[in-house]
Amino acid sequence: MSRHRLIFAGAGGQGVITAAIILAETAVHFEGQNAVQSQSYGAAARGGISRSDVILSDAPIHFPKVTQPNTLICLTQEAYNSFNTIIRPGGLLIADTHHVTLQTRAEARIFHLPLYDTVVQEIGNPVVFNICLLGALQALTGLVRLDSLQQTLAQRVPSRYLEMNEKALQLGAQLGEQAEVQKP
Amino acid sequence: MSRHRLIFAGAGGQGVITAAIILAETAVHFEGQNAVQSQSYGAAARGGISRSDVILSDAPIHFPKVTQPNTLICLTQEAYNSFNTIIRPGGLLIADTHHVTLQTRAEARIFHLPLYDTVVQEIGNPVVFNICLLGALQALTGLVRLDSLQQTLAQRVPSRYLEMNEKALQLGAQLGEQAEVQKP
C-alpha cells in the first residue's frame, strides 16, 4: 500500500487550496489513485494561514487529515514557522524563496525555490504562482504525471488563461528538475 | 376528612369561573378551609362550554380536577347536557330555569331555580347572575357562610357595584332557602 501525505500552507489569495485540489483531482481523474483533500479554516474566512491537506493512496483513505506530512509546502513565513517542525523525518519541504527564510533544520530534504520570483519575472502575473508550485512538486515527487496535471488544467481553466497556466506549470517543472537539496 | 367537589358549568360571559373563584377564595380566606380551583379552556378562549372545578376540603388537596361532582351547577343547556350524567349519586344539581330544560333523571337532588329571571327582574342587570347563583349555592349547601361571601365581595367588587352584588347574593340565598327539590 502506497500512501503520500501532503500539507499545502500559505496565505489566503495565494491559491494553495486550489493547488491542493488540482493535485488530488489529477490523481483521481487521470491516474486511478484514491485521494482526499481537506482544508482548515481560520476564525474568519480571511487572514491567517491557509492550509490544505492531501492524502494520495492506492487504498481507501479513512482518516483525512495529515499530522506528519511526507511533503510540506510553505508559501509564507508564518506557514513555515508553524509547520516546519511536523514534517516526517526524511520528508520533503518545498519553500518559496521570496516569502520564506529558512531556519537551520536537518531532518528533511529541503528545496528552497524561487517560484514566486520566476513567475513574476517570466509571466508577469503572480496569479499562477500556485500552478508553478505544482510543476515543481511534480518534478520533485512524481506523485502524478505532468501531462495529467495539464489535462486537469485544460478542464478547469478558462481557455484564455490556459496558456499562461501551462507555462507556469512548465516553469515550475523546470525549477524542480534543476533544483538541489538545500544544505542546512 | 371532609371534601366537597363542585363543577360550575355555563357559557363564557356568564361569570361561572368568577363564581367558582369567589367560592373557593372565601373558603380559604374566611373559613380556614383548603381549596383548589381550576378551569378548562376550549379550543379558543371564546365559545363553547365554560367550566370550572372547585374542591373544598379541610385536608390537603392533590388531584385538582373533579370527575364526579358532589355539586353540579349548570347555567346553559349545553352544559347540562354534557355534565348531568357525571354527578355523584345523591349529589346536588343546581340549574337555571331560564337557560336549562331538565330531562328526567333521579339520582341527584335537583334544584331548578329562576336565578336569571329573578336577577333580571329584581335588579335589571344580568351581570350579577353569577353572584345570585352563589347565594343560592350557599343556602343549599352551607359550604361557606353567607357573611364570608359578603366579605369576599367587599374585597373584590368596586364599591359602586357592591350594593348590587350584595343584593344579588341575598336574592340567591332566598331562592335557595325557599327552593324545593325538583320531582323528576
Place this chain on the structure above:
Amino acid sequence: MAIDQYLRKRFFPHIWCAGCGHGIVLNNMLRAVDQLQINQNEMVMVSGIGCSSRISGYVDFHSLHTLHGRALAFATGVKMSQPNLTVICPMGDGDALAIGGNHFIHACRRNMDLTAIVMNNRIYGMTGGQFSPLSGTGITATTSPQKTIDREFDIISLSLASGATFVARTTAYHYKEITNYIKEALQHPGFSVVEILSQCPTHFGRRNKQGDATEMLQRYRQNTTSIGSEAKQKNPELIERGIFRQETAPEYCAEYAELINRAQQS
C-alpha cells in the same frame, strides 16, 4: 347565499365572538372570490395563528393554518412552487407585524404575487387582549394596565417602503371596499397588502370603552375618510382609506421563470 359554496358550513357557527370584525372580513372576502370566479381548486389560503388566522378553517379552498407570524413564509413556498395558484394570506396585526414583521417586509420587497390581508384589530385577540404593535399609545390592554407607551406602525407606510406594489386600506364598516380592494388585490400581479381595520369588541373595545361592535363600526365610519378627501384636509387626524399604490413591477415568479431560461440557455 352566493358565497355558500366557499364555506365549510359544518364548522359554523364559527368560533369568533359576537360582533367580531373578522367575520365581516370573511363575509366580504368571499364575495371578491365569487365575483372573480376563481376556481376553488386553484385557491390556497395560508394563515398563521390568531383569531384572524382561524379564517382558513372556514373557507373551502386548499387551506394551510401554520405558525404564528409565518404565513407569508409558507405562502412563498406554495406560490413559488406552483405559480398558477392564487394564494391569499389573511393575518392578524400581531401575526403580520409583531412576530411576523420580517416576513412581511421581505414579502413586500420580493413582490411575489401573493395577497396579504391584515385584519387589524390593534390587539392580540386570541391570547386574551395584550397590546400589539398596532395598538398605538394610550391604550389599555392586559399587558398595559398603565396604558401603552409603544408607538404604532403605519401598515401602509411600511408596506410602501418595503416595496409592496398594491397597497390599500379600509375598515370592517366599509364592506363594499373590502370586496373591491380584495378583488383588485387578487388580480394584481405582484405582492398586495390590504389592511382592514376590524373591531375586537371583546378585548380592545371593552377595555378601551369603545362600546359594542356597532359602536366600534360607527367609529370607523367617523374616523376614516377617502384618500385625499376634503375631510382629511380639514381634519388630519382622520385615517385614510383607499388604494395607496397600484403599480406593476417585475413579479418574482415571472422573473424566476426568466432566470431558468437564462440558466438553461447558458
Place this chain on the structure above:
Amino acid sequence: MAIDQYLRKRFFPHIWCAGCGHGIVLNNMLRAVDQLQINQNEMVMVSGIGCSSRISGYVDFHSLHTLHGRALAFATGVKMSQPNLTVICPMGDGDALAIGGNHFIHACRRNMDLTAIVMNNRIYGMTGGQFSPLSGTGITATTSPQKTIDREFDIISLSLASGATFVARTTAYHYKEITNYIKEALQHPGFSVVEILSQCPTHFGRRNKQGDATEMLQRYRQNTTSIGSEAKQKNPELIERGIFRQETAPEYCAEYAELINRAQQS
C-alpha cells in the same frame, strides 16, 4: 493617534480584508466618540454576527457580540435596564435587514435611544459572498450565478416608515460625514439609523467587476450626492447622502420612567 485610546490594540491587525470599508467605518466612528468625549465606561457596543459585527471586538467599550440579526434586541435590554448608557449597534446589511429585519423595524418604532449603524456592503461578507436583501437586482454572488432577481430594500425609506427619528446615509468614501452623522446620531435622543455604504472588495467588488477598494470608493463618490442637490435633479439615479430625518419624539425609556411614576402614584 487621537483614537488609540478607544482601540483594543492587541487584536490588530484586524481580521478584515485589505481595503474593506468596515475599517473606515471603525476609524471614523471612533472619532465621533472622541469628539463627544463620551466616557468609555458608559459606552456599550452591541453587534450581531458578520464581518461588520466583528467591530465590537476592536473597541475598548463594554462590548457584546451576539447572534446574527439580534443585536438590536440585546441592545434594547441593555438600554432599557440602564438608560444612562450610550448604546451603539454596528450591523451588516444582512444582519440588520435579512435575519434581523424585524428587530430593526421594531426598534425604529419604539424609538428607544439607540444608535444603529448599518454597514451596507450589499453582500454577506462573512459567509463568503451570498447576495443580501440590499444587493439589488442584476448582481452576481455565490448564490446568484445567474444574477439576482431579488429587489432591494431602501434602508432609509424603511427606517422612516418604521418610525426612526434620526435617519442618515453616507458612504465609506465620505469619512467626514461618517464622523458627523454618527456624532449627531449619538447625541440624538431617540432611535437613530446611520446607513454607511461600505465596500467589500473581496466578494462584492470582485464578482461584480468593480475593481479594487479604491475604485469602489471612487464609485461612491460618483454615484452619490447630497440630499436635494442639483446633481440629483439632473440624474435621479444618484443615491442621496445626508440627514433624512432629525426629529424629536417621545423616547421609550423616558416614557417608561413616566409610566413608573403613574404606576407608583396610583
Place this chain on the structure above:
Amino acid sequence: MEKPKVKEHHIKRSWCKGCGICVSLCPKGVLELNEEHKAVPANASQCVGCRTCERMCPDLAIAIELEQEHETTD
C-alpha cells in the same frame, strides 16, 4: 334602478350570535333581536333589499333573497 322586491330574509338562527350589528345598521329598521337574542325581520315589508345586513353580518347568518335575483356588483 328600481327598488328590488325582497322575497325572503334567510337568517340562520344557529349561526346568529345576536351581536346586533344588522339591527343597528339596517337603514329601514327592519330587523330586531328576539328574546333569544337572534335577529328576526320584524318589519320585513320595510326592507329595501340593500343587503347591508347580509354584508355586515360577522356570522354570515343573513341572506337576502330578491324577487329576481341579480348579481350584486360593487
Place this chain on the structure above:
Amino acid sequence: MEKPKVKEHHIKRSWCKGCGICVSLCPKGVLELNEEHKAVPANASQCVGCRTCERMCPDLAIAIELEQEHETTD
C-alpha cells in the same frame, strides 16, 4: 488657515495591509507602497496634512502628526 506643518507620518507597518487606498486618495501623491506592500511616505515633504490618508485607512495604520497639534473638527 495656514498650511499646517507635518511633523511625522506614523504608519504602523504591521497593521497596514497594503490596500493602496491611502496611496490613491492622497491629494499630493505623498504615499507609495513599498515592495512589501506597505504604505510609506515616499514624498513626505509634499504632505499638506489633510489627514485623508489617516481617515481613509481601513486598517487604522496611519497617524499624521502635525507641528502644533490642534483638534480636527469636521
Place this chain on the structure above:
Amino acid sequence: MRQRTEFIQGNETCVRAALYAGLDFFAGYPITPSSEITEHMAAHLPRIGGSFLQMEDEISSLCSIIGASLTGHKVMTATSGPGFSLMQEALGFAVMTEIPCVIADVQRGGPSTGLPTHGSQGDVYQARWGTQGDHAIISLTASNHQDLFAMTVEAFNMAETFRTPVVLLLDEITGHMREPLTLPREGEIPVIERLRTSVPEGVDYHPYLPREDGRLPMSDFGGKHRYNVTGLYHDMWGFPTTDPKVIHGLIHHLMDKIENHAHEITRYREYYLDDAHTVLISYGCSARTALHVVTSRRRRGEKLGLLEIQSLWPFPAELVRAKCEHAHYILVVEMNMGQVVHEVKKAVQDPERVYLANRVDGEFITPTDVRNIMRLVHGRGV
C-alpha cells in the same frame, strides 16, 4: 404578624416569587398558557420601578433580558412550547456567555401548535437538548404553589450561583390552577445576590476565569471593567479564540460547573419511601395525581411511595438510584409519551422494574389512570 395567604394562579405565584427573588427586568411575548406571567409582570414591575417590555417575539424577549442581565439586573422571560423553540438559539448564547437568566416554559400540548389550552409535560427533553451543541442546563419544576414559589426563587438563585440560564418548567395545569399560597416572609427563603468582582478599577479583570470554588464574579456593563462578551469560544477575557486548549477548557467548564454540582442542585420531595415496594416517580402537575394515589392507597396499607423530582436537569440519577434500591416496581407518572422514564431507566439497576403511567390526550392524568397501570404492572410480577 400572620402571614398573608393568597388564592392565586400558579402563573401569578411565579411572578410573586420572581419579585421576591429580586427580579426587576422582564421581557416577554404573550402565548397561552404562559400569558398570565407576562400580564402580572406588566402590572407589578412598574410599581417597584422595574422594567417590563413586551417585545416583538420570543427571540427578542430572551435576547433583551440577556442584555439587561449584563447590566446587573435579575431577569426573566416566560413562554410556552412554540415560543420556547424559538428561544433555543439565544438560550445557547446565555449558556456560552454564562449570563444568569430565568426562562419559564409553561408547557402545553405539543408537538407544534398542538393543544394550546391543555396541559402537558412534553418539553422535558427539549429543555435539556433544545439548543445546538454540547451544554449543560438547570431545569426546575414544582407541583404546588408553595413549592412553585420556592423553586422560582431557587431558579434565580441558581442562575446567579452558576452563572447560567435556568429553565423553569411549568405546565398549563399548575399555571392556571388556583390554590392557597402562603407568602414567605422576607428572608424566609434565602435570596442569592449576584457575585460581583472585587477587582478594582484599572486592574485586569477576567470575566471568564473561574475562582477556585468554580464561581465567576461578574462586573456590570456600564461599570468600571470593560470586557467582551461573545457566543464564540472565548478566552478568559471574553475574546474569541480557536486555541484548542482554551476550547477544551471552556466546554468542560460549562459542563462541569453544573454536572459536578448536581448534588447541590438536586431538589425533591419524598412521601412514604422508607418501606415502599412500589415507588412512583413524578414531577410537576402529574405529581399531584401520583400523590393522590399514594396517600389514598397508603390508607389501605399498600406499600406505595412517591419520589417527586423538582430538579429535572441535571437529572438526579443518584438520588433516583438510591431511593429505588429496594423497590419492586417503579412507576414513572408523567404527561407525555415517556421522557423522564428514560432517565429513570438509565439511573436504576434493573431497568425492567420501571414502568410508565402516562396520558397524552390533553386531559389531566387521573388517579384512575395511574391505578389502572398499577394493576397491570402488579399483575405481571405478583
Place this chain on the structure above:
Amino acid sequence: MRQRTEFIQGNETCVRAALYAGLDFFAGYPITPSSEITEHMAAHLPRIGGSFLQMEDEISSLCSIIGASLTGHKVMTATSGPGFSLMQEALGFAVMTEIPCVIADVQRGGPSTGLPTHGSQGDVYQARWGTQGDHAIISLTASNHQDLFAMTVEAFNMAETFRTPVVLLLDEITGHMREPLTLPREGEIPVIERLRTSVPEGVDYHPYLPREDGRLPMSDFGGKHRYNVTGLYHDMWGFPTTDPKVIHGLIHHLMDKIENHAHEITRYREYYLDDAHTVLISYGCSARTALHVVTSRRRRGEKLGLLEIQSLWPFPAELVRAKCEHAHYILVVEMNMGQVVHEVKKAVQDPERVYLANRVDGEFITPTDVRNIMRLVHGRGV
C-alpha cells in the same frame, strides 16, 4: 459506459444526491459550514427548472419548503447549528402536519455561535429533541461521500415513505472534505416517489387517515382535493379538534409510524464485528477515524471491530445490542461531550462495558486520540 467519478466536497455530494432523489425545490439562508449546499443548489436548480430561494432567515427557509412540499415537490433546506435551532418550531410543524421534507444540519462547534469553521457532532440530541412536545424523528448521517450520496437519497425516500421531516446530520469535516464520488447511474439507488391518493374528485379524501400499511397518501395543494393542514391536533380531514380520543390517536400515530418501523429505517455498516472483542461504535466524520484505527489494528491481529451507525434516530438499539453481545469493551467514538454513548449505554446489557472516546476542542479526532483511550480502557479490564 464508465460511471462518472467526481472529486467534490461532501456538501456538493449532498446536492447531487438530492437532485438524484428528485428534489426540485430548495430554500435556504447561508451559514458556515453548510453554505456550499445552498450555493450549489443555486447553481444547479435553475438548470433543471427547479426552484431556488434564498430566504430572509432559517425560519422562513423551512416554512417555505414545507409550503412547496404541499404542492407536490421534493424539498430541502440546509443549515448549521444556530440556524437549526431557529428551525425547531417549524420542524415540529412538519412533524405534526406530516409533510415530507429534508433538513440538512451541517454540524459545527457549539454551543451557540461556538466554532463556525470547525467540525463537531454536538447536535445529535438536538435533532431528536429540539422541538417542543413529544414526537418521533428520522435522522441519517454518513462518513464518506459514497454513503453520503446514498443516505441523502434515503432521506428523501424516508421523508416520502413516512410523511415526515428527515434530518440529515452532516458535519463540517465531511461537508468540506473532497474525495472521489462515483455517481450512481439512474435507477441504481431506488427513488421513492410521493404516494398520491387514488380517491377520485368529489369523493371524501382523508389526508390524515392512515392506510392499513400505515402510509398516508397525499393530495397536492392545487389539486382536486381541498383539505386543511394545521399544526393543532386535528382529525382525519385535517381540522382542529380537542377530542381526547382523536388526540390520543394522533400522537400515537406520529410516534408509531416511525418507532415501530425502526428496523426498516436502520442503516449501518459493520467492519470485522464477527470476532471483535472490542467494538467501536461511531458515525459521521469520526467513524473515519474509528475505521482507520480498526483497520490498522486488525493488521496487527487485534480483535477490533467497528459498527458505523448511519441512522441515528430512531436509535437502532436492537442492532447495537445484538452487535455488542459478545464484546468485552465497547468504545463510542464521537466528537462531542458524549451523546450517542448514552444511547449505547441504554441499549446494551452491562453498560459498564461502554466507554467514550471523544474530542471537543475543534480539532478532528485522531487515531492517536482513540488509541490513547483504548489503552486506558484495556488497562482497566485486562
